[in-house]
Amino acid sequence: MLLGMEVDMTINIEDLNNLHIDVLREIGNIGAGSAATALAKMLNKKVNMDVPKxxxxxxxxxxxxxxxxxxLVIGILLGVNGELNGNIMFILEYNAAQVLVNMLLGKPLDELNDFNELELSALKEIGNILAGSYLSAMSSLTNLNIMPSVPDIAIDMAGAILSVPAIEFGKIGDTVLYIETEFLDGNTRVVGDFFLIPDVESYEILLKALGVIS
Structure with a gap:
């Protein structure tokens, strides 16, 4: 998860001290635990997710x-609505996405084929569950009403996938907070990059709710 911050005299990512980073890490921990539980119920198998970095x-x-x-990456994009507005994107390197689908669907991990419709649908649902879990955790800790929209999925080079949030970030600054999502299956680990891009008006709301600014 990447959380953009506006760079000005009022709202500055440098104002995030260790306590605030710990709060955001806790959002990641709660979200990861909730997502693992939801994925386990959907797939009827245990899903392990490591402590986010x-x-x-x-x-x-x-x-x-x-x-x-x-x-080449898979990008899953969702809108964010409610008291915060913006976008969420979950990005997986293409081969890592194939391993993750195999891991979750019980297929051989080294079976790397092009994605079929069912597997793409599964990836969208994974993104949906992750987004819902992280936003629910953020909502619990900030008391803000935040909801994800229906996900869209794209397969493209990382530069092209990132061009959409890059345009948004260009309006408000160039510094982000990164939270890594890691799935584990025995000795196999799959790392995904999850980030939230609030719109300009939502920055102050979020930082006030987190206690970064008064």
């Missing part, structure tokens, strides 16, 4: 984190 980075570093602008 949280760090601050510049938006221009994001494609490098994903493996470069030319790497």
């Amino acid at each position: 949280v760090k601050v980075m510049e938006f221009k570093e994001v494609s490098e984190t994903l493996g470069g602008a030319e790497i």
